[in-house]
Amino acid sequence: MIRVVLPQHLRTLAKVGREIEVEVSGPVTQRSVLDALEATYPVLEGTLRDRQTKKRRAMVRFFACEEDWSNAELDEPLPEAVASGKEPLLVIGAMAGG
């Protein structure tokens, strides 16, 4: 299982706690994790990435193992620690005031 930590607004929207788990079959990449996340919680469609283009929303960031994966290739394998469930993929709302 892949661990994902959501920001507060999306926890409220999806009615989940701080950390959730999703099942990914095949390579563990940003694309496969986000696909699994949206399939499990359809209310999150469009909140992290554009529904049509799959482009990341400008003020959303993806961190893993203290690295910023936001601009990495979508099909690049995430760190083994994420794939093994040792570390979570962090979904972060960009620092932008408000």
Next chain:
Amino acid sequence: MSGVRVLVGTRKGAFVLTSDGKRQKWDVSGPHFAGWEVYHVKGSPADPNRLFASQSTSWFGQVIQRSDDGGKTWEPVGKDFAYDGPTGTHLWYDGTPHPWEFARVWHLEPSLHDPDTIYAGVEDAALFKSTDGGMSWQELKGLRTHTSAGKWQPGAGGMCLHTIVEDPTDAKRIFIAISSAGVFRTEDGGETWEPMNNGLHSKEIPEPYAEVGHCVHRIAMHPSRPETLFMQKHWDVMRSDDGGGSWREISGNLPSDFGFPIDVHAHEPETIYVVPITSDSEHYPPDGKLRVYRSRSGGNEWEALTNGLPQENCYVNVLRDAMAVDRMDSCGVYFGTTGGQVYASADSGDSWAPIVRDLPAVLSVEVQTLA
């Protein structure tokens, strides 16, 4: 009628304010969708317990919420506002072509007759319709693909479709307004549209009497007179008595004819309300005095309503969707400010009192009159 429910959208959530027919004591619930911008909340005239809310943030985009129990509980519904077909371009602030991009839903207008039918006005300007209670949305693309659309341009708040007015006598006749394009009317349920801006004069555009390009801030109609429309434009308060076919100015003795909201008394079709704002560069009331102006003659002659409103050091704004009237025997008038106050008058505007004083900036105010 037993009471009223005031639906308030703010920069940081929604609030539901309820009272009995006296409208003196209020129950305040919220914030709903805490921390999100709520541009608009509105109830279905066909089923008052069904409410819709537009919830969004720059971070996570657009969500539409629906309540079927008068705002006690909410569930997210559909939020896929995909333009139908090639999006084309409109004018950007610098006058260059810019592709249509969805930003948010500004205004939700439930059908007068069917609780499952609702319209949504969005930025960049387009009109969407749902016939399944908000679960799915289809664009009425005849508006966005109008031959004039390439000349539409955003106002300071974005290129938003912010006003949707249904003709209560003809479900296929709808008026909408866009900043900055103007008023459009459909007679066929949204398939085709015509600009309705004859008589508008805007010195901020190259052709002041152009067919489109006017920054209409709000239009309002009394349900008994679907041919009569009132308009608060960027500058100028206007009136049409031929279904938008032509407009004439009714600003009269207003201290400023700049402003955002305009509304009509529930029982007096010639009684209208505006909130004058100093100018387009000074978005606060003239002289620091918050005054609603009422005309009981359909315009031109206006009286200041000040009883209970701050008359010194007041520098708030009242946004375009932030005024509403109820249908109680003694008509109630409500408005919200960017300073977080929601004021109510239970006597057609003669006297006012705040329901709440310290909400986040108020974006919209609607009211339901409950049986």
